[in-house]
Amino acid sequence: MRKKRYVGISVITGVFFLLTLGIGLAFFYNARELQQEQEKLYKARYAMIVEDKKTPFWQSAYEGARQEGADRDILVELAGTELSKDYSMADLMRIAIYSKADGIILEADESREMTNLINEAVAQGINVVTIYSDNAQSDRCSFVGVGGYKLGQEYGREVLKCAVEGEILKVAVLVNSTANDTGQNILYSGIQDTVDRRENKEVQVELSLVQVDNTNAFSVEESIRDLFMEEELPDVIVCLDELNTTCTYQAVVDYNKVGLVKILGYYESDTILKAIERKVIGATLTVNTEQMGRYCVKALTEYREIGTTSQYSTVDVKMIDSSNVSQYVVDAYAK
Amino acid sequence: MQSRMQNLSVQGKITWILIASNLVIFITILLLFGGINQISGRIDAVYRENLKLNELSSALFGVQDSMEAYLSARTSDSLEEFFRNEQIFSDMIREQEKNVTGTTFGYMEKSIYAMASAYVELVDQTIEAKRGRNVEKYRIRYENATQVFGYIQSYIESLNQERFEENSKTYSVVLERFRAFETAGSWLMTFVLVGNIFIIVKLIGTIISPLKQLAGYADQVSAGNFEIEITPTESKDEIGVVTRAFQKMVVSIRQYIEKLRQSMEVEQELKEKELLMETHLKDAKLKYLQAQINPHFLFNTLNAAAQLSMLEEADRTYDYLQNVANFFRYNVKNADEIVTLGQELDLIDYYIYILNVRFSGDIHYEKHADEKYLMLNMPGMILQPIVENCVRHGIHEMEGDGKIWLTVGEKNGKVYVSIRDNGVGMSQDVIRKVLDGEWRPDENVTNSNGVGMDNVIARLRLYHKRDDVMEIHSAGENLGTEFIVYVQ
Known part of the structure; x- marks a missing residue:
């Protein structure tokens, strides 16, 4: 009887000791874990320098680049986002050079200043990959972008779908006034060529270029609205970037021109996808921006490691219209 | 562990x-x-x-x-x-x-x-x-x-x-x-x-x-229960030691008590045997005495002798025989009964008369008793043995005439009987022995009626349920002895 009591109390004491020790240790390690919480360590740093870094288009491209970089233990930073001041592209390039980045992903243009900066960076041993828009005469090691001509062809085909036999289809292509690169021109010629080579010659298409003032932050919206103030509206408006698409969509809604003006947009932001669902925007061409970002990091790393890479890579282009928009909406929500 | x-x-x-x-x-x-x-x-x-x-x-x-x-x-x-x-x-x-x-x-x-x-x-x-x-x-x-x-x-x-x-x-x-x-x-x-x-x-x-x-065991033991079962312990600590010691102690006490009980039983048995033997002895003595003479036959014989002496006009012989017959009758009848003081005094009269006839009037007996005390109760056969003691030890051993004074009085509300002689007296040692019941004189049984002083004192103490029932005073050798018996 007494022995039993001894055994019972011994078991209780043992369990109590172990329990106390266990809980105590759990406490200690719990606190220690907090102390040891470590951030990811990277081996290199690439600076990604783009103009409109806040748009979903570039955010998505950056996300792709960042992901690819993280997979390779490379830190990809979107230059200027963390800085309190708003620096110009040239300043951001200089910062990247001075701060000795391991590589630069640059949304270039064909300006001389840009060429010089790229060349200076390369001279300092920093490799540069241009993204989306190129600076062909510089020493950049690779360009990752959209085949402008191919994109133009896609737009051309969509334009032709809108045409009605016996009527003249007026098409306005919005181009940015400051874009002194060749990309837009190539794209425009892609549309032009597709329209010109149409099989049904009964269809009449009148293509025109409309300049959109993008010299400052808010002028795009203003100049698109100016378009709607005019007497004669085009039947189809082709927008070549995300901001133009969004502004045009808003203008069509505001001026009550839904159904009268067909919009062919660019990129797949939530707003644009919603507009397609509501049939305000007929179709949008989208670039796989994430892929674009990934390709840049790949090209840069490849070049750093083996000294060579493909000079030119294109990313996939897709057309989204009311027939397949739902799938993209689902994907967007999933993201 | x-x-x-x-x-x-x-x-x-x-x-x-x-x-x-x-x-x-x-x-x-x-x-x-x-x-x-x-x-x-x-x-x-x-x-x-x-x-x-x-x-x-x-x-x-x-x-x-x-x-x-x-x-x-x-x-x-x-x-x-x-x-x-x-x-x-x-x-x-x-x-x-x-x-x-x-x-x-x-x-x-x-x-x-x-x-x-x-x-x-x-x-x-x-x-x-x-x-x-x-x-x-x-x-x-x-x-x-x-x-x-x-x-x-x-x-x-x-x-x-x-x-x-x-x-x-x-x-x-x-x-x-x-x-x-x-x-x-x-x-x-x-x-x-x-x-x-x-x-x-x-x-x-x-x-x-x-x-x-x-503590519970100890309580039980103190209450007198030695038959408790103490659970054995294996603990080596002080409590274990004390428990085992207590267990041993209880067993020892139990054994000791058992031994004591057994020895007391043996002692008791021995005492009983002793008593039985004494009783038997007394019984035997009585039977012996009774066998020697049938009291009724003795009384009838004595009465016949008395009538005969009356017919022959021998008056003194008649009185003597009458007294002897009364004495023995009393002795046979009232040995262990409650009697009155008057009856006890009558017995002494018979005894003195017989003695004076036997010893030719040697003993001078004086009695002072108020009538009011005569009906007091007391155990029988108390005073006669004392008087006999005075005669045998006090007077017979002296030279000259023996005297015995008997007085019934009252002191501090207690009635007493004082029997005094002018005999050889008693030493204080003997007095103490007599009162303690230790005194055994070399007595010749045939000369006595068989009742000793120790018996007298014991019966008085039993009757009164106290110890101070008798006083013995003696001023010294040849200065006589006084026995004071408290009757009430």
């Missing part, structure tokens, strides 16, 4: 329990402190980085300011100041660069240090150009340096800001964790405390319980 625990003394056991419970509390507190220390370390780290960046920023300003001072005034003092500041700044960069890790913030810091190095180079070149008076060159380099200065400043600010935001987030997480830790810690301490108290109470209870059991 259990047996080792059992082998410990009570003090050892309690000491171990207290040490263990204190150890548990100590370890718990140590772990909690360790945890708190870890968390507070994290809080420290939150602000250390900001401090570092601020130091770097002020050193940067020092370089820029002193450079500008030199460029504008070109004094040797300002140049000296510049070199000093530049040295501090460069050292700081070198020092801090070592600890930079490859994290996101680490790379921002790396950028700052890279730009700072470029800045130092540019500043050096600017100063160089200024000293060489190359105006155009130092102007452009100054602009470049200032531009980089701006970049660095902007970076430091941004990094500070980012860090602050990150740290604030971390801080709130840490704080939350700290609170949670605090609450959980309190619960843990409460748990440990309650658990400890519970276990201490239980363990000490387990140690003490045999003692309580022992």
